[in-house]
Amino acid sequence: MHTLVLSHLSIVNSLGAGLAATHAALRERRSGLQPCRFETVTLPTYVGEVAGVDEVRIRADLAHFDCRNNRLAQMGLEQDGFARGVAVARDKYGPERIGLFLGTSTSGIFDTELAYRRRDPRTGALPAEFRYSSTQNTFSLADFVRRYFDLHGPAAVVSSACSTTAKVFGNAARMISAGLCEAAIVGGADSLCLTTLYGFHSLGLVSEAPCRPFDAQRNGISIGEGAGFALLEKATGQENGDAVLLLGVGESSDAYHMSTPHPEGLGARLAMERALAAAQLSPGSIDYVNLHGTASKTNDAAEDRAICDLFGTHTPCSSTKGWTGHTLGTAGITEAIISALSIRHGLLPGSVHTLGVDPALRSRYLVENQSARVDRVMSNSFGFGGSNCSVILGRAG
């Protein structure tokens, strides 16, 4: 596999739009979670809602892609000079040599949820203006971004619940290795919808308070939304010292249960081991692990077990879901970008809302932020269906 550099990044979530907003919120320990006032939802919970999504106007030539998820995606594409970076890459490689591997778990289904309230009372038909392919269909996101940048390379959407936008790093690395593209955009968007809010609630997995990862009193997740993108190009060896490289990706399956992780974290451990093997690194060379850390009882216990079995109890680790909420299909890219910020700024984020770490959990869990040089970070993302992925990022210099 070629070593790839994350040459451009962009992010939007409940902490704000752009890398600086996310970084500032992490530094200032300002969480994006607020009491849920999303649409007509009456659940007693907190959410990480992105401000201003309703005001976004989808670019006129792509108006038929208008839905909450693509609005959120467009917000992401317009941050941090990302579109300019893609335009330069497009000129350099050609539009047919840039791959597009994006992830979403629920795509534009929020707009279908609304359309189901407006069915014809006589025939049951959906409103005439409802457009399926450019909104609800899972591929809509990549189709929108492909047209937004006028790209003609290989493209696909990965949808494997909450590991989705970690796994797209693997898709891109393989496609570039196979010579099917020279560079790739990875990332995705996942937006609030009733399906996930009421669905996770039905499983008893949603907390009534802001989520408290690794806390003894943790009692569930807080759902968030967000978008994030990274442009991956082959490293030349001439990168400056602060450039962030993709060092390894590890994927695995739990083979255990659809919505409960393996209790000993076997699948999680395999994903981490495979990422280390791909990066040719030992556990001791990882400076910080950004955990999946959803704040569900079972996830945190299983992940802690896997971390302790593989790393021992000295490697600093934390979950940043107390800041952003669990952004589901965008958790992977959101936390990969937070990991990149950690390397760039020497910041090990702690864990907001976590008051007292569960004494039954033995890993070195950071509650307070720490400043230290960070050279290599592992970011974990695990999802329904027992889909696991670990990504290792590292400093070029």
Place this chain on the structure above:
Amino acid sequence: MRVFVEGVGVRGPGLNGWQASCAVFAGSAGYVPAPPVLPSSEWLPPAERRRTVPTVKLALAVGGEAITQSQRDPAVTSSVFSSSCGDGETIHHIFEVLASPEREVSPTRFHNSVHNAPAGYWSIATQSREPSTSLCCYDASFSAGLLEAAVQATVEARTVILIVYDLPYPEPLHAKRPIGATFGTALVLTPQAGERSLARLDIQLTCGGATPTAMSDPALEQLRIGNPAARSLPLLSLLARREAGTVVLQHIADNRIDVSLEPC
């Protein structure tokens, strides 16, 4: 990219398994569409088997057939799933409940609604902890899955099972996204030729449009056009005829994938 096919699975209207369908694909027997039979996987534990929905039954049926034919151990085989629409029946029920005053979503329906539900059940059924991915590429979901599976087989030098499926949505979504019939297929792909190799595939992604290969039988052509997974039919026909040839698959927009097949 060069890969080898070691196993094939297929389910669709009047197409109940690869061996039973070969004569139809080869043109030596007439095609008679009939509702497909979707058995429950015997590999799943009883508790999981009770909860399986048609998407999972279809994916596990074609995957099970292909891996059995290849005699490969599914526990050490990576998997690539691809589907345009996922579980339409389940998401329709969720949408109906969310449009009602109670909004009481069934927890089982919710976890079945994720696009990678068949991959999760496959991993449980086969006890495979190997990597698995679940793709969506709208009408190009078969060609995108084939591309990803071939890339994994060649770049990572490992055996990969590709499982592609789509089922019709119930109304009112069917009117917005008509899928003509239920269809699923699976291919076991290896990077090297082996004694059970059925065919060699040379796969090339090209920028530039071309007419995708069609089926000569009108009913099979209707099936091909009506279901994204059935865009595989021209390739399955070449495999069944054990003839060398090239098929053109539509990829995204103006991209195409040429697959040249050479029987082993």
